Amino acid sequence: MTDRAMEGFAARASHGRVAAVGDVGAMTIVVIIILATMHVVSGFVPDYIMPSPVAVAKAGWKILTNDMLHVMATVGRLLLALLFSMIAGVLIGLVMGVSTTVRPFLRALVVIDTGIPALSWILLAVFWFKDPEVRIFFILTLILLPFYALNTYDGIRALPKDLVDMIESFRPSRWQVVRYLIAPHIVPYILLTTKSVVGYATRMVIFAELVAAAVGVGSRMGLAQSSFHIDEVMAWTFLLVLLNMALQLVVSGCEKVALKWRPEASVR
Amino acid sequence: MNEPPIPSGRTAIAAEPVISLNRVVKSFADFKVVDDLSFNVRRGEIVTLLGRTGAGKTTVLNLVMGTMRPDAGSVRVADHDPFRAFKALRGRMAVSFQTDRLLPWRTAVENAELGLLILGRPRREAREIAVSWLDRVGLSGAANKYVHELSGGMRQRVSLARALAVDPELVLLDESFSQLDHVTSTVLRRDFCALARRFEKTCLLVTHRIDDAIEMADRVIVLGANARIRLETTVPPASELGRLRHDIETALGPEAEQERSQTFG
Numbered sequence: 327m328t329d330r331a332m333e334g335f336a337a338r339a340s341h342g343r344v345a346a347v348g349d350v351g352a353m354t355i356v357v358i359i360i361l362a363t364m365h366v367v368s369g370f371v372p373d374y375i376m377p378s379p380v381a382v383a384k385a386g387w388k389i390l391t392n393d394m395l396h397v398m399a400t401v402g403r404l405l406l407a408l409l410f411s412m413i414a415g416v417l418i419g420l421v422m423g424v425s426t427t428v429r430p431f432l433r434a435l436v437v438i439d440t441g442i443p444a445l446s447w448i449l450l451a452v453f454w455f456k457d458p459e460v461r462i463f464f465i466l467t468l469i470l471l472p473f474y475a476l477n478t479y480d481g482i483r484a485l486p487k488d489l490v491d492m493i494e495s496f497r498p499s500r501w502q503v504v505r506y507l508i509a510p511h512i513v514p515y516i517l518l519t520t521k522s523v524v525g526y527a528t529r530m531v532i533f534a535e536l537v538a539a540a541v542g543v544g545s546r547m548g549l550a551q552s553s554f555h556i557d558e559v560m561a562w563t564f565l566l567v568l569l570n571m572a573l574q575l576v577v578s579g580c581e582k583v584a585l586k587w588r589p590e591a592s593v594r
Numbered sequence: 595m596n597e598p599p600i601p602s603g604r605t606a607i608a609a610e611p612v613i614s615l616n617r618v619v620k621s622f623a624d625f626k627v628v629d630d631l632s633f634n635v636r637r638g639e640i641v642t643l644l645g646r647t648g649a650g651k652t653t654v655l656n657l658v659m660g661t662m663r664p665d666a667g668s669v670r671v672a673d674h675d676p677f678r679a680f681k682a683l684r685g686r687m688a689v690s691f692q693t694d695r696l697l698p699w700r701t702a703v704e705n706a707e708l709g710l711l712i713l714g715r716p717r718r719e720a721r722e723i724a725v726s727w728l729d730r731v732g733l734s735g736a737a738n739k740y741v742h743e744l745s746g747g748m749r750q751r752v753s754l755a756r757a758l759a760v761d762p763e764l765v766l767l768d769e770s771f772s773q774l775d776h777v778t779s780t781v782l783r784r785d786f787c788a789l790a791r792r793f794e795k796t797c798l799l800v801t802h803r804i805d806d807a808i809e810m811a812d813r814v815i816v817l818g819a820n821a822r823i824r825l826e827t828t829v830p831p832a833s834e835l836g837r838l839r840h841d842i843e844t845a846l847g848p849e850a851e852q853e854r855s856q857t858f859g
Contacts, residue, residue, distance in 0.1 A: 488691070488693060488695050489695055489697065491661070491691070491695075492689075492691060492695035493708075493712070494661065495659060495687075495688065495689040496684075496685075496688070496708070496709045496712040496713070496760070497680060497681055497683065497684040497685075497712075498712045502712050506697070506708060506711070506712065507697070510697070510699045510700075511699075513699075587698055587699045587700075587701075587740045587741075587742075588698070588699075588742075589742040
């Protein structure tokens, strides 16, 4: 690598650190503006419309001290469903990518699934399953799985032909092609999918819990809303935003480790 | 690059053919890319297929690799039909391509050991062999670098190390040096020839560059349109290379001389 290229990497790494500091600064400013707006608005409207930031903070403290079980239940459901959808979706995507016989049938199934609204799955799950855990797992899996399957399939379709020809020149088995070429190639696609769906999955698990479970953040938010505790609804909302940010950070960390081979590209 | 002693090359070659094409025809749609092509490559020989762009050189290489089936005629590689007996040639043939075709998520040494792992060699043994080949191609200090951290010449060396590490009987080179600058290309060509002769590899090199052909090969086959042979000749001693170059340029047609003058300004 040339010195110029090395300088480029160093500059980009430095640029990345500056950007991260800038992101935190911007986030702090936006949060302060939101809190200030809440404070001002809460002075003019009743508490059940807009509680003050102090009331929301108190509700938040109450959640952190008394309701962590619900948070853990939600996070557990979310992670389990994400993990299962990832594994099953990637396997389906792999089969779609390598088997021309099965591909049209699986693709048809996945495309039909993407066309079914989340609400339909939620309502059907309530009818079909008694156990709330099964209901939520079923709903999340059917919503998330197509994303992984389709993106994995797209990743396989995007395999450079040059690399396929190269590995074929060693006359590998199909399993070896998957192991040495396809699997590492689709890692960025899996991580990108996870990054994209983690926020959506958080919203869906809350929605599913609201309708189909008695334990979890969704059910607690429903309870707070029905008893006019808007400060608790707000506190749960802030907590969910923090949870989503934490999950995004975890996925970004995984991305940094798994894709350390990939040079950071920046456009001037 | 470490300097193995360069054997004289262009010596007497055993008569046994490793590659044998007999009246091969290959068409795409209605266009005959290869028309009635026959030639042999004997064990330990380095043969160059030289031709202009579109002459059908890469198609011939694909037929030898076994990734394409001829429409007529026969292709034999080490006594096998490379298309029908695709797996039979496992580990006996390696290819170095025009571009390096390295896997970006693997380091230089991990790329060099890829063929060995596919052939089922134990991981530790594969690593040792890959490291020794990287050393031979002068990349011992870059073994743990990722592809984006290597220069074009270094990547092509890793690609050569990957091809040679599996210890194939036959090495196919598809314009392997044509993407590199003149100096790097010259050094790599010389190093490759030294390694190929030292380890007695049979090589079929496809190129459009006359320099590559006459500097590396024992024998040059010049292909015209539809991969028809226009000239087939052994490479003479250095003192007679001027005449060979002239013959090749004549065989390639008037544009060859023009291309040469454009290349060298």
